[in-house]
Structure formats: C-alpha cells, structure tokens
Amino acid sequence: MDLNTVRDVRDARVRAPWRPGDAWLAGGTYLFSEPQPHLRRLVDLSTMGWQPVRDLADGSVAISATCTIAELSRYGRRCGAPVAPLFEQCCRAFLASFKIWNMATVGGNLCNGLPAGPMISLTAALDGVCLLQAQDGSLRRIRVADFVIGAGLKDLGEGELLRSVTLPARAMSSRTAFRQVSLYGLGRSGALVIGVLDPQDGSLSVTVTAATVRPFRLWFPRPPDARGLRDTLEGAIGDADWFDDIHGLPAWRRHMTFRLAEEIRRELTTKGVR
Known part of the structure; x- marks a missing residue:
C-alpha cells in the first residue's frame, strides 16, 4: 500500500533528530499493509548491516531486530542445539508466503506486539532479553515477557529502537514442546503454548501467547502435576487477559490453552505425573 503521507525516507546510519511522524522501517510488511496517516518520515534500518543471528562465546544467541523470518529459519535448521526445532515451529506459525518470510523481521514482529506474533512466542x-536504544544512545534491557504489555502495546519510548534479542545459553540447551491451534486450517493462531524444560535444574516454564493480550511465562522449579498447572494458569491469567477477536472467543482460547498446556506438561514430564 502506498503511504501517501510519507515525505521522506532517511538512512538510519545518518544521525538526525527524531520528530513527530517518524517511524523505524525494517521489513515494512506491517507498515505497508494498511494506511498510516500519522507518518511523515521513515528511518530505514536495512542499511545498518547487523548480522542476523550470532552465536556468542557464552553459548547464548543474539538475534538482530532486522533478522528476517527466512534467515531465522535457516539458522534453526543448521543449529545443533536441542532447542533448534522450536525456531522452525514458530516460523511456520506465521502461515505466510515466501515473500513475507524474506521481508518480515523478528524486531518488527515484536514491536507490533500483536497477540499472535510467533516471534514473541x-x-x-x-x-529472551531485548536490547533497546534510546535517541540519546543510552541502552536498556528488558525481558521479552515484560516488553509486550498488551495487544499492540509495548514498553517502548518515543523514538526508542529495538536492537536485538538475546536468548540465554540455558534456554538453547533445553527440551521444548510446542502446541498451536487456530479456528481455521490456515488461520491466525488462536492459542500458542510452549513448554521449556531446563536440563540443568529440572525446572519447567510454560509460555502462553496468542490466546492472551500479552505473553504469560509461568515458571515452576519442579514440573507440576495436572492440578498444579491448571491452578497456576487460572491464578496468573485473569478474565480480562484472554484475547477476543474474530479468530477466537475468550472462552474457547482459555479452554484450548489449558488443554495444550496439559499436553505439553505430559510430553516434557518424564515421570508422567497426572
């Protein structure tokens, strides 16, 4: 879609004061998908030359904000870590064409803050931990689970830039389980639940997205039984936290989340406690 209110496109490498009507441009798959009448200038990040994915010395992984879905998928396929299958599972949850895969970015998906954003999941x-850069050059870090605070809402200041997301080494060595459901065969995610079992201390995390207005990451020092998992989900996610749109009613999303979370608990709990 033409953005007929945009008067200028600026190279992000050239420093200039941030002004009302500015927006960061990465892949642009959202920006150009619908009218943006408030925009006057785009600041193009494609020239920054950030490496899409970096394996760090401590075993953690840094994903740049400009990493495309296609680049992340390729990394997941060649990555030998136990967590590798989860990269492809979340990339496939986009249900997007190869054209979108080659343009849409990890940072764009996070900064849209939509409940069904699979890079958020x-x-x-x-x-993961976001690295944010303010207009004065100062940096701050915030967990992804705290970065998205509502449907389309982020903890992001005016002109602040998401530089990268770092995944810790412990997460990369974990066992994972993935469940996703949609109302339609090729529909947007109505509920997406991921379980992560830490091989070092045996702890389990269960993360709920798509069904809720923001991510909910629940951590258990030891895998719970079925009742404990359900009680924790009920206590953490309030009635107002379930997302409501054409892709699923809150009651259905809640039911499917509880069902998928229990499937994940059983898959990752070797003792099969019920």
Whole structure:
C-alpha cells in the first residue's frame, strides 16, 4: 500500500533528530499493509548491516531486530542445539508466503506486539532479553515477557529502537514442546503454548501467547502435576487477559490453552505425573 503521507525516507546510519511522524522501517510488511496517516518520515534500518543471528562465546544467541523470518529459519535448521526445532515451529506459525518470510523481521514482529506474533512466542518462551536504544544512545534491557504489555502495546519510548534479542545459553540447551491451534486450517493462531524444560535444574516454564493480550511465562522449579498447572494458569491469567477477536472467543482460547498446556506438561514430564 502506498503511504501517501510519507515525505521522506532517511538512512538510519545518518544521525538526525527524531520528530513527530517518524517511524523505524525494517521489513515494512506491517507498515505497508494498511494506511498510516500519522507518518511523515521513515528511518530505514536495512542499511545498518547487523548480522542476523550470532552465536556468542557464552553459548547464548543474539538475534538482530532486522533478522528476517527466512534467515531465522535457516539458522534453526543448521543449529545443533536441542532447542533448534522450536525456531522452525514458530516460523511456520506465521502461515505466510515466501515473500513475507524474506521481508518480515523478528524486531518488527515484536514491536507490533500483536497477540499472535510467533516471534514473541519464541523469544518469550526462551526467556529472551531485548536490547533497546534510546535517541540519546543510552541502552536498556528488558525481558521479552515484560516488553509486550498488551495487544499492540509495548514498553517502548518515543523514538526508542529495538536492537536485538538475546536468548540465554540455558534456554538453547533445553527440551521444548510446542502446541498451536487456530479456528481455521490456515488461520491466525488462536492459542500458542510452549513448554521449556531446563536440563540443568529440572525446572519447567510454560509460555502462553496468542490466546492472551500479552505473553504469560509461568515458571515452576519442579514440573507440576495436572492440578498444579491448571491452578497456576487460572491464578496468573485473569478474565480480562484472554484475547477476543474474530479468530477466537475468550472462552474457547482459555479452554484450548489449558488443554495444550496439559499436553505439553505430559510430553516434557518424564515421570508422567497426572
């Protein structure tokens, strides 16, 4: 879609004061999908040259905000870590064409903050940490689970930039289980639940997205039984937290979340406690 209110496109490498009507441009798959009458200038990040995915010395993984879905998928296929299958599962949850895969970015998906954003699901489940840069150059870090605070709402200041997301080494060595459901065969995710079992201390995390207005990452020092899992989900996710749109009513999303979470608990709990 033409953005007929945009008067200028600026290279992000050239420093200039941030002004009302500015927006960061990465892949642009959302920006150009619908009218943006409030925009006057785009600041293009594609020239920054950030490496899409980096394996760090401590075993953690840094994903740049400009990493495309296609690049992340390729990384997941060649990554030998136990968590590798989860990358492809979340990429496939986009249900998008190859054209979108080659343009849409991890950072764009996070900064849209939509409940069904699968990059939010992936990075929140793996306890990812966002690196944010303000207009004055100062940096701050925030967990992905805290970065998205509502449907389309983020903890992001005016002109603040998401630089990267870092996944800790412990998460990369974990066992995972993935469940996703939609009302339609090729529909947007109505509920997406990911379980992560830490091989070092035996702890279990269960992350709920798509069904809720924001990510909910629940951590258990030891895997719970079925009742304990359900009680924790009920206590953490209030009635107002279930998302309501054409892709699923709150009651259905809640039911499917509880069902998928229990399937994940059984898959990852070796003793099969029920």
